[in-house]
Amino acid sequence: MNEDLIPMLLTGFGETLYMVVLSTVAAVLLGLPLGVLVVISSTGHVMESPRLNRVLGVVINITRSFPFIIMIVLLLPLSRFLVGTTLGATAAAVPLSIAAAPFLARIIENSLKEVDRGKVEAALAMGATPLQIVRKVLIPEALSSLVLGLTLAVITITGFTATAGAIGAGGLGSLAIRYGYMRYREDVMFATVLILVVFVQGVQWSGDKLARRINRNQHRLG
Amino acid sequence: MEVSSLAIFFVSARSHGGQVITIDSLNKQYHTPRGTYHALRDVTLQVEKGDIFGIIGLSGAGKSTLIRCLNRLEEPDSGSIVIDGREITGLATHELREARKKIGMIFQHFNLLDSRTVQGNVAFPLELAGWPRKEIAQRVAEILDLVGLSDKAGSYPAQLSGGQKQRVGIARALANHPEVLLSDEATSALDPQTTRSILELLADINRKLGLTIVLITHEMSVIRQICGKVAVLDRGEIVESGPVDAVFSAPSSATMRLFLEHSTLLQGSGAGI
Numbered sequence: 001m002n003e004d005l006i007p008m009l010l011t012g013f014g015e016t017l018y019m020v021v022l023s024t025v026a027a028v029l030l031g032l033p034l035g036v037l038v039v040i041s042s043t044g045h046v047m048e049s050p051r052l053n054r055v056l057g058v059v060i061n062i063t064r065s066f067p068f069i070i071m072i073v074l075l076l077p078l079s080r081f082l083v084g085t086t087l088g089a090t091a092a093a094v095p096l097s098i099a100a101a102p103f104l105a106r107i108i109e110n111s112l113k114e115v116d117r118g119k120v121e122a123a124l125a126m127g128a129t130p131l132q133i134v135r136k137v138l139i140p141e142a143l144s145s146l147v148l149g150l151t152l153a154v155i156t157i158t159g160f161t162a163t164a165g166a167i168g169a170g171g172l173g174s175l176a177i178r179y180g181y182m183r184y185r186e187d188v189m190f191a192t193v194l195i196l197v198v199f200v201q202g203v204q205w206s207g208d209k210l211a212r213r214i215n216r217n218q219h220r221l222g
Numbered sequence: 223m224e225v226s227s228l229a230i231f232f233v234s235a236r237s238h239g240g241q242v243i244t245i246d247s248l249n250k251q252y253h254t255p256r257g258t259y260h261a262l263r264d265v266t267l268q269v270e271k272g273d274i275f276g277i278i279g280l281s282g283a284g285k286s287t288l289i290r291c292l293n294r295l296e297e298p299d300s301g302s303i304v305i306d307g308r309e310i311t312g313l314a315t316h317e318l319r320e321a322r323k324k325i326g327m328i329f330q331h332f333n334l335l336d337s338r339t340v341q342g343n344v345a346f347p348l349e350l351a352g353w354p355r356k357e358i359a360q361r362v363a364e365i366l367d368l369v370g371l372s373d374k375a376g377s378y379p380a381q382l383s384g385g386q387k388q389r390v391g392i393a394r395a396l397a398n399h400p401e402v403l404l405s406d407e408a409t410s411a412l413d414p415q416t417t418r419s420i421l422e423l424l425a426d427i428n429r430k431l432g433l434t435i436v437l438i439t440h441e442m443s444v445i446r447q448i449c450g451k452v453a454v455l456d457r458g459e460i461v462e463s464g465p466v467d468a469v470f471s472a473p474s475s476a477t478m479r480l481f482l483e484h485s486t487l488l489q490g491s492g493a494g495i
Contacts, residue, residue, distance in 0.1 A: 122333035125293055125404075126347040126394075127322035136346070140337040218336040218378055 008175065009191055013199075016171035019089045019096060019161045024154055026097035027104050031153075034060065034101065035108025036134055046120065046130040063102040068163050071099045092161070092169030100157050107149035111142040144214040151207025155200050162196075172196055242402060242434045243269035243292070248301035250287055250458075261287040262298070263458040269451075274428050274435045276449035276466070278442070278481065284458040285438035289406050292436065293325045294318055306401040323351050326395030330407040332387040334379040334394070340366070341375040344393045351398050361397060368430075369393045369423060385416035392423060396433075403427075405437035409444060417441075421448045442485035446470075454478045 034056065040046050041053040066074070075095040076086045083091045115138050123137045139146065162173025172192045180189025250262040261284045269275045279285045290296035292303060294310060303310040308321055334343050341362055348358045366372045369389040379387055388408060395403055405424070409417040425448045428435055439445065445452050445466060453463035454477050461475040473479045 116333070118329060118331050118333040119335060121295060122327070122329060123346075123350075125295060125322055125325070125327040126350055126398075127319040128350050129319065132350060136349070137335065141335060143337060214337075218380060 005187060005191065008179075008188070009172075009195065012170070012172040012175040012192065013195055015089045015169075016158070016161050016165075016173070016196075016199075019093055019164070019169065019171055020154060020158050022090070022093040023096035023100060023157050023161075024150075026093060027100035027153065027157065028150070030097060030101035031104030032108060034105035035112065036138070038105065038109045039112040039138070040130055040134065046124065046133050060102040060105055063098070064106070066099070068095070068099050068160055069167070071095050072164060072167060087168045089170050092164040092171075096157060096160055096164060099160060100153060103156065104149070104153045107153060108146065111145040111149050112138045114145060115141045144211040144218070147207055147211040147214065151204060151211075154203050154207075158196065158200060158203070240271055241268045242271040242306055243267070243275075243436065244302075244304040245292075246302045246304075248288070248291060248303065249299045250284075250291060250296065251299055260458045262291070265301070265455075265458075265460055267453055267460065267463065269434060269436055271434055272428070272432045273451055274425070274437070274449050276445040276452045277436070277438045277455055278440065278445055278452060279438075279455035279477070281440060282457075283455045285440075285455055286406060288455065289404050289436060289438045292402075292404055293322050293327060323347065323398055324401050325404060326398075326400035326402070327404040327406065328388065328391045328395050328408045330410045332379070332384075332391045332411075334387060334390055336379050339376050339378055340371060340382070340390050340393075343379070343390055344397050347394060347398045362393075365393045365397050368396070368427070383416075384412050385420060388412065388416075388420050389423065392420075392427070396427065396431075401434065403433055403435045405435060407438060407440070410439070410441070414443075417444070418447070424448060442481050446485075454481075 037047075038053060038056050038060070041049040041056065043050065043053075072092075072095040075098060078098075079086050079091040079094040082094055085091050119137055119141060120133055123133050128136070161169065161171050162176065165171045165173025165175075166177050168174075172195060176189055176192040179185040180192060245265055245267040248262050248265040249260075252259045252261055265284075265288060267275075277285050277288060287296055291298045292305065292310070294313075298311065301311070305321070305325065310318070310321060313321055335346065338346065344362045344365060345358050348361060353361070363372070363375070366375055369392055371386060371389050371393065374382065374386060374390075379390065382390065391408070403424075408424075409420050412420060421444060424435060424437075427433055428448075437444070437449070449466050451464065452466050452469050454461050454469070454475050456475065456477045462469060462473065462478050469478060470482065473482055
């Protein structure tokens with residue numbers, strides 16, 4: 001064990017956490033409206049529009065086709081424009097959120113599609129607007145499944161940050177590659193992986209617990 | 223044009239016993255890969271204020287399409303529907319939303335929101351109608367009392383029986399003081415005893431509030447128990463309609479005779495219902 005290891009790991013974890021939180025927030029801001037629009041523009045839904053639905057589907061599929069490392073390179077100019085640099089955690093959050101948004105949109109789409117058609121119909125019969133149906137029916141009724149989807153997205157984004165770390169984003173992934181892999185520091189390699197494992201477990205555990213809590217209210221018997 | 227606006231004037235005058243729903247030559251077709259299917263053919267009906275009007279037919283007769291046309295969950299191809307003086311078929315989207323707030327509807331599968339308590343479900347239409355919070359709480363308590371569910375206000379739908387769920391459905395439909403209640407096979411998912419108690423509740427509400435009820439069903443017993451008038455729908459056409467007593471004692475359509483025969487058979491055999 002080296003005495004410089006602990007502060008290095010702390011900084012690395014801090015950067016990873018920062019990237020994950022920032023990218024998740026941005027990915028939700030982009031992905032939620034996208035996922036909602038895909039659902040409500042589908043045939044027979046409250047804002048039926050086959051053309052919009054097709055266009056959104058194609059956009060999501062194209063964005064999801066790019067390998068993440070290529071996405072980073074392609075989006076370097078955008079990172080420079082938005083953040084002023086292509087290096088560091090904030091710059092990496094740009095491709096991270098753009099790569100995660102369509103993924104999240106699909107997850108959200110799947111959750112919202114599960115909401116019983118009859119509930120939407122009942123709300124329509126009561127004079128609800130499409131926006132009210134999204135806010136008061138689709139999202140609350142799918143909440144537990146949305147939480148699980150978001151958990152999945154956070155973990156996927158955590159994985160992406162390691163890739164981003166390979167080309168200058170910082171974080172634990174960067175430590176593992178620069179020290180663990182390139183300089184044969186097995187202690188660094190081991191410690192970063194351990195932290196990531198614990199982190200991912202923690203995220204999944206919290207997500208499951210939260211989803212269960214939401215579900216318990218809705219499906220508690222007697 | 224003048225004639226129809228005159229008709230609207232009379233309907234909106236809402237004298238007791240006046241017509242609250244007028245359906246005129248309603249048509250609806252579905253285009254499927256296997257060809258065109260006529261769900262409704264020239265359906266013409268009048269429902270009087272305060273009446274409980276039953277529409278009976280076999281499955282596939284178009285009952286569900288017909289009742290869903292009344293609040294345009296289903297768009298008719300042609301014909302007109304006037305409810306309480308408003309021509310539903312001529313309304314723009316935002317006007318239709320306003321009109322729907324005054325047309326209650328209950329469903330076979332209840333369609334309650336599982337994420338909301340009983341209280342929250344009944345409050346839902348009032349939130350949509352923009353009621354102030356305080357008045358919502360008051361109205362919800364009042365209407366839960368009416369359907370006999372005051373003690374279940376804080377329960378979630380998953381904790382309720384089928385009959386209790388339909389009572390919540392009824393409370394939700396009545397919350398915003400509708401002019402008309404549409405019932406889409408509301409008792410078809412319930413056992414006979416629960417069906418009877420739900421029908422009693424509907425009849426009770428009809429008496430207390432003078433609320434007009436249009437219901438569709440495939441069960442003769444429902445018509446027999448609470449309806450004043452009945453229309454028989456067969457393959458999209460009204461083949462017979464009139465006061466329940468008259469239709470039951472002298473049925474003129476083959477469908478109605480079939481229904482009557484079948485239900486007497488059940489009664490005669492004393493089937494353990």
